[in-house]
Amino acid sequence: MAESVSLDGTAKLAMERETRMAIAVWRWAGTAALIAVAVVLPFTLSNYHVFELTQVMIYAIAVLGLNILTGYNGQISLGHGGFFAAGAYTAAILMHRYGVPYWATLAPAALVCFGLGVLFGLPALRFEGPYLALVTLAMAVAMPQLLKYFDNWTGGKQGLVLVKPMPPPELGIDRDRWLYLFVLVVLLVAIRVAANLLNGRTGRAFVAIRDHPIAAAAMGINTARYKTLAFGTSTLFTGVAGALAAIVIGFVAPESFTLFLSLSFLIGSAVGGIATIGGAIVGGFFIEFVPNFANDISDAAPWAIYGLTMLLFMYVMPRGVVGTLGPWLAHAMQQFRSARRAAK
Amino acid sequence: MHQLLQQIFSGIAAGAVYASLALALVMIYRATDLVNFAQGEMAMFSTYIAWTLVNAGLPFWAAFVITLAVSFVGGMVIERIVIRPVENAPILTAVVVTIGLLLIFNATAGWIYSYTLQEFPSPFPDRTLFGALMTTRDVGVIAVTLVMLAALFCFFRFTATGLAMRAAAQNPESARLCGVRVGRMLALGWGFAAAIGAVAGIMVAPVLFLDPNMMGGVLLYAFTGALLGGITSPVGAVIGGLIVGVTENLVGTYLIASQLKLTVALILIIIVLVFRPNGLFGTAVVRRV
Numbered sequence: 001m002a003e004s005v006s007l008d009g010t011a012k013l014a015m016e017r018e019t020r021m022a023i024a025v026w027r028w029a030g031t032a033a034l035i036a037v038a039v040v041l042p043f044t045l046s047n048y049h050v051f052e053l054t055q056v057m058i059y060a061i062a063v064l065g066l067n068i069l070t071g072y073n074g075q076i077s078l079g080h081g082g083f084f085a086a087g088a089y090t091a092a093i094l095m096h097r098y099g100v101p102y103w104a105t106l107a108p109a110a111l112v113c114f115g116l117g118v119l120f121g122l123p124a125l126r127f128e129g130p131y132l133a134l135v136t137l138a139m140a141v142a143m144p145q146l147l148k149y150f151d152n153w154t155g156g157k158q159g160l161v162l163v164k165p166m167p168p169p170e171l172g173i174d175r176d177r178w179l180y181l182f183v184l185v186v187l188l189v190a191i192r193v194a195a196n197l198l199n200g201r202t203g204r205a206f207v208a209i210r211d212h213p214i215a216a217a218a219m220g221i222n223t224a225r226y227k228t229l230a231f232g233t234s235t236l237f238t239g240v241a242g243a244l245a246a247i248v249i250g251f252v253a254p255e256s257f258t259l260f261l262s263l264s265f266l267i268g269s270a271v272g273g274i275a276t277i278g279g280a281i282v283g284g285f286f287i288e289f290v291p292n293f294a295n296d297i298s299d300a301a302p303w304a305i306y307g308l309t310m311l312l313f314m315y316v317m318p319r320g321v322v323g324t325l326g327p328w329l330a331h332a333m334q335q336f337r338s339a340r341r342a343a344k
Numbered sequence: 345m346h347q348l349l350q351q352i353f354s355g356i357a358a359g360a361v362y363a364s365l366a367l368a369l370v371m372i373y374r375a376t377d378l379v380n381f382a383q384g385e386m387a388m389f390s391t392y393i394a395w396t397l398v399n400a401g402l403p404f405w406a407a408f409v410i411t412l413a414v415s416f417v418g419g420m421v422i423e424r425i426v427i428r429p430v431e432n433a434p435i436l437t438a439v440v441v442t443i444g445l446l447l448i449f450n451a452t453a454g455w456i457y458s459y460t461l462q463e464f465p466s467p468f469p470d471r472t473l474f475g476a477l478m479t480t481r482d483v484g485v486i487a488v489t490l491v492m493l494a495a496l497f498c499f500f501r502f503t504a505t506g507l508a509m510r511a512a513a514q515n516p517e518s519a520r521l522c523g524v525r526v527g528r529m530l531a532l533g534w535g536f537a538a539a540i541g542a543v544a545g546i547m548v549a550p551v552l553f554l555d556p557n558m559m560g561g562v563l564l565y566a567f568t569g570a571l572l573g574g575i576t577s578p579v580g581a582v583i584g585g586l587i588v589g590v591t592e593n594l595v596g597t598y599l600i601a602s603q604l605k606l607t608v609a610l611i612l613i614i615i616v617l618v619f620r621p622n623g624l625f626g627t628a629v630v631r632r633v
Binding site (some may be wrong): 070076107118123124127128129130133134135137138141142146149220266267269270271274292300301302303305306307308310311314315318319 | 379430433434435437439443444445447455564587606608611612614615618621622623
């Protein structure tokens, strides 16, 4: 009796392992195919579209940062545009004043924004919900004013014009495609780092604090440390995205970093799915393309169309595109598998 | 000394407008746990309705009353059509929906009325009182706000509907068991908030001039006022709004160029909040585990 149960159990385990391995293989194959497409894509498109896709990836990195904070740790930020600006200006000042090569500005920008995020995360420990929203909102509102105020560093209202980086000549590709590939590599690294962080001990701590801070503390999670860490990591990603934006656009000015930018990140995050990594990419596409699409539909009131599109997305998929379709897809795959097994 | 009093008084008048909008925010927050980012743009749109009516030849106060009624109904309709479907969705989804509303109102107003500044008539004569200490305009704004607050207080304190609305906000389940139509009360709450916002918009429009982006800054101050007072406390919202108005004016006059006025005001308020994280009059949320 006992033996048959254990045999049964072993068989089941083997089957499960098989399924899991099949899924893993499919996942690897799918990821490899996606990356291959992403690498080939710019060589089939016009320069302008390549630039647009580069912007999408930059926004995706910024939204990914916001997802870590808002989606996984439950802290709302209306001020990530401010950290984006901090990253952009760190890169711009290093390139403009000190002649640092563009690829070397990412690490300092990341460091500066991590520091800022931790500094900001400390008082944020005392705030919840709408209060945190206000504090971060203050950050977003203050940023353009501060940038104008310290004008001998930031170039004031006129901003800083940067030299656009040149691709290595031996590759024989033009600047737009080179920058696309550069940003693509950063995006892939960012996704990998985020996935490792969020699927491990740290990520579980973030989620536990989001779901039940008291229970998390009772289980020995240092909530203050992890919340601050979540803030710092989040702003690190967004700051890197800001640095990339400065490099790719070749220009920074206070007016590019308004409150609306912060709201765009939040919108992208909600539309893509806040507690997902893939959602960040969907969010990037939304931020870059939906305003254009709205412009095509109505010259008179494009932002009304943009707003309506947002409402529509939120009604149809309240958990975001990836947050809604992901579980649905997984369920469908399981159904398909068990049906095939039954047929065997 | 004279200048100080003058600044304080005009700060109170500005604060009265912030207080009204802050009160509207608090009403919606108490009922639905939602910060309504579209509150300012709703108020702006109401102000355009009043502007149209006045331009059509209606006397000011008739236009005022009609605008309030239209805004009230409009607020209820928005709750039913736009907010109800995301009532049980994650909080961020609801926040994004109100941001969407903000964009829609802003763009629609720009589309219908264009983005040029419009002059808005003031119902109060432009004279100074008490040796130029205050203007009749400021006194008028404060008086209208006080009348509105008194009316609201009486409504919530002495009428059956007011009681039902408080019950629905405090404990929806129990209220429903007692026969309160909670859904309808939430819609009423949005209606009131929209009407209060309309009052704020009409009062501030003669000063700021009317354009689709008029309420952006006002909403930020109102939000700050509401949080400073405690987002769950209507009295706190009013006092918070007044404090913000006075602080803003004094900082702008004495401390620093108006360029950084907003930043400094926000930083001061955040410092206060670090010491009282639930606002001056808010109650700490006690959770049972």
